[in-house]
Amino acid sequence: METEKIITKRESHSVNISAGKPDSLRKVVTSFTTLRAYDGQHIGVAGQIGKTDENELYNKAAEALNRGVPYPCSLATDKKEVDDVKKIFPSNEIVKVSSSLLARIEQAAPRFTASGKIELEFTEKEYTNSKASHLKYKGNNLEVSIAFKDKNSANIHDFYYGHGGFVYDEDAIVSDCKMLADAFLKEVAAPEKKIPIALDRGAVFSRTIGDLVPEACCNGAGKFANKIGKKLFADTFSLVVDRKRADEKSNAPFFDTEGTIDNGYKLIDGGIFRGLLSNKRSASLFNLPLSASAASDSFDSVPSYGTEGLHIVDTADKVTDIADSFIYVAITSGGDIAPDGTVGMPCQLCYLVENGKIVGRLPHVKLTANLFDLYGSAYMGTAKNNLYKGNCGSLDVFDYHIKK
Amino acid sequence: MKFKDGFYADVRHEVRYASNVRYMGNDLTECKDTVIDKAFIRVYDGKMWYYCSTDNPENIQSELDKLYDCATQNPDILNDPIIKKFEVNRDKLLKYEKNNVADVPLDKKRDFIEKRKKFIEDDEYLKLAAAVYSDRRSVYEFRSSLGADITYDTQHVTAAIQVSLAFGKETFDNHLIKSADSFENLKITKAELEEFLHESDKFLLTARSVEPGSYPVVLAPSVAGVFAHESFGHKSEADFMLGDETMKKEWAIGKKVAADILSIYDTGDIYGTGYTPYDDEGTKTKKTYLIKDGILTGRLHSAKTAASIDEELTGNARAINCDYEPIVRMTTTLIEGKGNDSFKDLVKQIRYGYFIKTCKHGSGLSRFTIAPNVAYRIENGRITCPVKIAVISGDVFETLGKIDGVSKAEDMQIDGGNCGKMEQFPLKVGMGGAYISVSEMDVQ
Numbered sequence: 001m002e003t004e005k006i007i008t009k010r011e012s013h014s015v016n017i018s019a020g021k022p023d024s025l026r027k028v029v030t031s032f033t034t035l036r037a038y039d040g041q042h043i044g045v046a047g048q049i050g051k052t053d054e055n056e057l058y059n060k061a062a063e064a065l066n067r068g069v070p071y072p073c074s075l076a077t078d079k080k081e082v083d084d085v086k087k088i089f090p091s092n093e094i095v096k097v098s099s100s101l102l103a104r105i106e107q108a109a110p111r112f113t114a115s116g117k118i119e120l121e122f123t124e125k126e127y128t129n130s131k132a133s134h135l136k137y138k139g140n141n142l143e144v145s146i147a148f149k150d151k152n153s154a155n156i157h158d159f160y161y162g163h164g165g166f167v168y169d170e171d172a173i174v175s176d177c178k179m180l181a182d183a184f185l186k187e188v189a190a191p192e193k194k195i196p197i198a199l200d201r202g203a204v205f206s207r208t209i210g211d212l213v214p215e216a217c218c219n220g221a222g223k224f225a226n227k228i229g230k231k232l233f234a235d236t237f238s239l240v241v242d243r244k245r246a247d248e249k250s251n252a253p254f255f256d257t258e259g260t261i262d263n264g265y266k267l268i269d270g271g272i273f274r275g276l277l278s279n280k281r282s283a284s285l286f287n288l289p290l291s292a293s294a295a296s297d298s299f300d301s302v303p304s305y306g307t308e309g310l311h312i313v314d315t316a317d318k319v320t321d322i323a324d325s326f327i328y329v330a331i332t333s334g335g336d337i338a339p340d341g342t343v344g345m346p347c348q349l350c351y352l353v354e355n356g357k358i359v360g361r362l363p364h365v366k367l368t369a370n371l372f373d374l375y376g377s378a379y380m381g382t383a384k385n386n387l388y389k390g391n392c393g394s395l396d397v398f399d400y401h402i403k404k
Numbered sequence: 405m406k407f408k409d410g411f412y413a414d415v416r417h418e419v420r421y422a423s424n425v426r427y428m429g430n431d432l433t434e435c436k437d438t439v440i441d442k443a444f445i446r447v448y449d450g451k452m453w454y455y456c457s458t459d460n461p462e463n464i465q466s467e468l469d470k471l472y473d474c475a476t477q478n479p480d481i482l483n484d485p486i487i488k489k490f491e492v493n494r495d496k497l498l499k500y501e502k503n504n505v506a507d508v509p510l511d512k513k514r515d516f517i518e519k520r521k522k523f524i525e526d527d528e529y530l531k532l533a534a535a536v537y538s539d540r541r542s543v544y545e546f547r548s549s550l551g552a553d554i555t556y557d558t559q560h561v562t563a564a565i566q567v568s569l570a571f572g573k574e575t576f577d578n579h580l581i582k583s584a585d586s587f588e589n590l591k592i593t594k595a596e597l598e599e600f601l602h603e604s605d606k607f608l609l610t611a612r613s614v615e616p617g618s619y620p621v622v623l624a625p626s627v628a629g630v631f632a633h634e635s636f637g638h639k640s641e642a643d644f645m646l647g648d649e650t651m652k653k654e655w656a657i658g659k660k661v662a663a664d665i666l667s668i669y670d671t672g673d674i675y676g677t678g679y680t681p682y683d684d685e686g687t688k689t690k691k692t693y694l695i696k697d698g699i700l701t702g703r704l705h706s707a708k709t710a711a712s713i714d715e716e717l718t719g720n721a722r723a724i725n726c727d728y729e730p731i732v733r734m735t736t737t738l739i740e741g742k743g744n745d746s747f748k749d750l751v752k753q754i755r756y757g758y759f760i761k762t763c764k765h766g767s768g769l770s771r772f773t774i775a776p777n778v779a780y781r782i783e784n785g786r787i788t789c790p791v792k793i794a795v796i797s798g799d800v801f802e803t804l805g806k807i808d809g810v811s812k813a814e815d816m817q818i819d820g821g822n823c824g825k826m827e828q829f830p831l832k833v834g835m836g837g838a839y840i841s842v843s844e845m846d847v848q
Contacts, residue, residue: 016453016729019647024453025474028727031459049440050459067435067510095452113648117827145826149644154654155770156644210577215428221531221568222575281433301424302434334773335795335848336764339576340613344794344848348769364771368616368794368848 001062002073004129006034006257007052008299013091014119015098017146020106022098032299034257037061043071047300069302072284075131078261082254084139086166091120097168101144104174109148109181112158116146123251127259135261137253142168144390148181159184159349160331163390172389179358179388188352188360194401196326197367198319198353201312201382201394203329204345204367204374205239207337212267213305214282223341223371224273232273232372234379236315239268241277241291243309252308258294262309265291271376277310279303314394315381320356322381322397327362328353341371347402358387365402374398405465407549410477412448412487414548415464416684417441418726421506422540425514427521429532437510442726443467444684449475450484457727485711490550491687497556498543499675503586505539505559513537513587517563523597529569529605536564539587540832544682552686560677560832561590562820565597569608576608578762578777583820585675607778611790614781616848620757621796622750622782622809622841625817627760627774629835632668632739633823634768635800636661637835640670640694640702641720641732641825642709652713657700662804664698667740668837672719677820678736678834680722685730689719694737695804706732724828733825734833736818741838743810750809750841752785758847759787760796773797798845809841 009031016024030049035057037044044064046057089097098118105114120142127135143164147157161177211222220226243252243262255261258280267275276282279294281303295306316322328351335345350362369378380397407413423437443461445468447454454471458464481487514537521535541559546552566579580600584590623631645651672680672689680689685707693701705713706721709732721730751759759780766774776793798806815838822830 018643022452024455024729026455026457026729028457030457030727045436047438049442064436067432069432069435115644115646149648151648151650154651156639157769216532216568219429219532219568220570221577225531225570225575298438300436300438302436304433331769333769333771334765334767334775334797336775338613338792338794339574339611340792342613342792342794342848344616344775346771346773346795346797346846346848348771366616366797366846366848 002038002075002130003058003061004036004075004127004259007126008032009124010121012119012121013094014117015094017098017102017114017116017118020102020114022095022102025095033057034296034299035061037065038071038073039065040073041070043069043302045300045302049299071281071302074280074284075129075133076259077131077133078259079134080254080261081136084137085122086140088120088140088142088166088168094118094120101170101173104170105177108174108178111185112148112150112181114146114148119143121251125253127255129259133259135255135259137255139251141166141251144173146177150184163392165391167391169390176388176390183351183358184361186360188362190362190365191352196323196380196397196399197329197402198326198395198397199329199332201396203332203396204343204371205312208371209307212277214276214278214286214288217276218286227273228275230273231271233268233271233375234377235271236381237268237271237375237379238266238313240311240313241265241293241309242311256292256294256306257296257303260290260292260294262292265289267291277305279305312382312396314383316383318386319383319395319397320386322383324356325354326397327365327402328358328387337371343367343369343371343374353387367402369400374400405468405547408472410479410481411472411475412481412549413446413468414546414552414686415443415445415468416726417443417461417545418542420540420542423505423510423513423538425510425517425537427518427535435510435514444723444726444729445471446729447471447475448486450478450481451476455729486707489707489711489717490548490685491717492548492550492552493682493686493688494553495556497681500541500557500559500586503588505541505561505587508587520563520565520592520597523594524565524567524601527601527605529571529608530567531570532568534566538562546682546686548686554682554686556681558679559585560820561585561587563590563592565600567601567604569604571608574608576604576611578604578607583677585679603778607790611792614791614793614847618844619847620754620841620843621845621847622754622759622839624761625815625836625838626819627763628739628837628840629737629819630763630766630774630821631772632837633734633737633821633833633835634766634774635772635803636668636694637670637734637737638768639800640704642703642705642713643732646709646712655700657702659700660698661700661801662695662698663807665743665810666695666698666804666807667693667742668695668737669693669740670704670720670734670737672735674736674818674834676736676818676834677832680719680735683719683721683730684723685721687717687719687721689735692718704732704734706730722831724831728828731825731828733831734823736834738816738818738835739810739837739840741811741813741816743812743838745809745811747811747815747839750811750839751782751787753809753841754782755784757782758791758793768800770800771797772800772803793847795848796845803842803845806843807840808843811839813838815839
């Protein structure tokens with residue numbers, strides 16, 4: 001019997017923001033151990049939260065083999081350790097840091113009430129198996145998520161700001177929040193001429209994730225059935241699994257839950273549909289390369305699929321290199337893609353960008369387009385969102401006339 | 405447990421049993437049961453809340469003591485408005501001891517879902533079928549420094565059949581989900597599956613695209629429930645009103661907010677996925693009308709929001725598990741069926757519009773969205789062909805005023821659902837109601 005063991009430890013410190021003030025401090029320390037057993041035909045999984053009895057886990061995993069869940073045994077022998085812990089600020093200062101930030105935001109945007117969360121998270125993940133593979137990752141990150149509400153409005157929230165990554169720059173965050181608040185208060189008319197639109201990276205394409213699973217696609221189901229090897233999108237459009245480059249703010253290990261090390265696998269390369277998300281089960285079943293996309297729903301689950309590291313590849317350094325004037329869709333909540341590929345997406349909050357600056361808030365608009373057109377003839381590129389000073393992800397830009 | 409004077413503290417302890425069996429195509433891809441034992445501890449000193457989560461319940465006292473060390477003793481804590489709001493209930497309510505899903509062998513659950521999967525395998529357009537059985541029973545214990553001492557349980561069971569169909573270039577994914585509060589009550593008949601497949605095949609072969617625009621729509625009870633949850637339920641969660649005088653005026657009780665025909669309520673009393681006899685602050689659930697006859701009648705509260713707005717507790721402080729603090733959430737939210745019309749009557753009034761039978765998901769900000777799955781065109785008062793719609797949406801308040809029909813009480817149905825709010829997803833909720841018709845919604 002072969003085995004593999006994954007130990008995951010997480011520690012998070014977070015401050016809740018309510019009515020513009022720190023309202024609560026939460027500390028969560030959690031650890032869990034997963035043990036998978038393989039007999040060559042089946043998998044047996046056992047897991048424990050907190051204190052672990054390895055013998056008990058081993059016995060439970062061996063016993064779980066009798067449930068008859070088919071799974072190949074394919075263990076690698078890689079050894080690698082990455083310590084990616086960055087100095088952000090000490091976790092015991094999170095209330096002080098949050099209080100200082102919120103006081104400055106209140107001064108910078110006095111018309112608005114802030115709520116949300118500031119969180120520091122530390123992760124440690126270790127993978128070992130009976131073939132002597134040993135992979136270990138340590139990392140951390142910061143998430144600042146603030147919802148703003150105009151004190152004169154009847155909405156629950158009016159706009160959002162999100163910054164993530166390894167750098168805490170109070171000046172940058174305050175400056176960004178002020179810029180958004182000023183823009184929100186300045187209503188502008190929709191431009192008469194056709195200008196591009198920009199949405200958060202993957203805001204549309206992420207709706208197709210279920211179709212990138214081999215069990216669907218290789219059996220002839222979903223939007224990408226029978227399309228492997230075909231040119232479906234623009235020459236510049238590529239989709240890759242790259243855990244450390246995605247938004248440059250993820251706290252993601254360099255290996256998936258099966259110990260497969262990320263090798264920059266491209267699902268779409270230059271517009272050509274090349275491959276699918278895979279784990280060791282589907283790679284064996286459908287003769288696919290490993291994409292390092294195996295993930296577990298919980299600490300004792302059979303591996304399935306995850307999207308950690310899956311992202312559209314940047315085509316330029318910054319979004320203003322692609323277009324300097326565009327409609328920036330800041331909030332798209334809801335919406336979906338119909339079976340015929342029609343994307344229907346109400347854009348809840350849009351700003352007008354002129355000469356690389358957000359100049360004001362636009363009326364509600366609706367995006368209705370075909371998925372393959374959007375990432376085909378209309379696709380202009382993807383790049384870091386440099387409208388902000390903070391790290392606020394990337395934008396996909398489309399040459400598409402949006403309807404009021 | 406030893407609580408200290410000069411602080412408020414409470415401890416929520418959950419022992420959660422869950423099992424899951426999943427087939428993907430012909431392969432068994434999951435078959436497991438799990439027990440998770442965790443606790444969440446809160447301390448309040450009148451200024452800040454201090455929280456921690458522990459996966460070792462033996463450490464509850466030491467973790468509680470650490471939180472006391474972070475907080476500042478407050479001799480007047482019992483006069484704090486939030487503390488004065490708390491109910492101090494003492495109860496033991498174990499409804500599911502005798503039909504506990506943990507006592508049902510995993511093999512029996514596996515047989516149940518495998519048998520249903522086999523009913524659908526021969527469909528000529530089927531490319532992939534997935535069949536999932538899942539259940540959960542949680543036993544909660546809640547103790548507070550005020551003397552609350554509650555033990556209760558919740559339980560729900562779900563079976564889902566998902567199909568991916570294709571014919572030529574046409575594809576269609578559909579699902580059938582059934583929920584119950586015990587294994588014995590979970591039913592999916594062969595006839596139901598055959599009807600589901602027949603409708604799915606018909607949709608695949610004949611569904612047409614739609615011309616985006618504004619149209620009258622009729623929503624089936626499960627979709628009406630999503631509409632109630634997304635359009636008004638989230639707006640009724642009172643945490644967004646904290647420290648905001650404008651909101652208190654804009655959302656004054658007694659204000660006309662919807663058509664006269666509309667009443668929406670939330671209650672944790674209904675057995676199923678939204679069953680919450682006590683919330684995670686120990687408050688007993690209440691039936692809370694959010695809208696009654698078009699008038700804003702109530703909203704959903706935690707102790708903090710109830711104290712802030714000086715309203716009564718409703719039993720809506722909930723967390724998804726013991727990693728998180730309770731926040732204001734819905735339980736089971738329903739559109740009350742009290743009209744005189746039948747479903748056919750609602751359809752008959754529409755010259756050209758759409759009937760939304762099932763949906764995939766929804767969202768609710770100033771505009772709500774619902775992503776339909778199975779939908780039909782209505783022409784001259786009759787349902788005609790299936791249609792492919794990506795999303796229906798509208799401004800919340802405008803749309804609430806455009807509801808022009810609600811069907812009878814006997815049409816009411818309740819479905820299970822998962823709700824996300826900020827970092828907490830998925831929270832089990834219930835949603836449903838009667839059929840409703842809306843004179844205008846955006847269809848894309």
